[in-house]
Amino acid sequence: MVSGSWDYILGIVTLLALPCVVPRWVATPGLDRAALWLSTLTIAAIGSTWSATLCAQGWWQFGARHCLGIWLAQGHLLLEELLFYPIAGALVVLLYQSGRNGTPLRGWARPALAALTVGFLAVAALRTPHSQYLTSQIVVYNLISLGFLAKFPSAVDAGGARRAVLGLAVIGGAWDSFAYPQGWWTYRASTGMLLGGIPFDDLNFFVFAPLAGICAYEGWRLALARRSALGRGDVARTLHGNA
Helix, strand or coil, X not given: CXXXXXXXXXXXXXXXXXXXXXXXXXXXXXXXXXHHHHHHHXXXXXXXXXXXXXXXXXXXXXXXXXXXXXXXXXXXXXHXXXXXXXXXXXXXXXXXXXXXXXXXXXXXXXXXHHHXXXXXXXXXXXXXXXXXXXXXXXXXXXXXXXXXXXXXXXXXXXHHHHHHHHHHHHHHHHHHHHHCCXXXXXXXXXXXXXXXXXEHHHHHHHHHHHHHHHHHHHHHHHHHHHHHHHHHHHHHHHHHHHC
């Protein structure tokens, strides 16, 4: 018998799950469904591990009045968090694919993202020893994004990235500004800075978590395309050998 609150679940369904079934996004031309599922699983694994680590360290907590109170992973992973990451990841990919315009990120984008990361790191350093929440984001999401873009600078589409990041920033910012003051979640190791009621640390998350999801999707697209090309090469060599 579930005795907790459905607030967090309803937030996930309303703000993240329902937009995923918008027909024009689901039927987006060029959507690689295999890469979508694989990237969603990748995002879920990374996000859930990160969330469980933060809870285990006591760096953040969730308000008992706003969640079901079902905990996994030895009491460190909230059920709602397990649902949040794959659903949010799927929405990121659908927004990204629907906004693709065939133009890769401009050359200045990578240095700008690196500079933004340095800026957030500087703030985290100034707020030490109470900035583990922000620092952990940078270690996970920023490094994934910057590392992928350094290796594959032309892989990410500019129009798609813009739509996905802005879309998740609007959704996340609105949700954060409503839920955080009401105690849906509490940060125990943050910078403590607020901008319009939104924790400063979450600004980094709104930019780099969707970008990391996009990189996961494009990474799987590249891997699957390479595997397909290798398969066609094997078939061609076999046919050539039998000729």
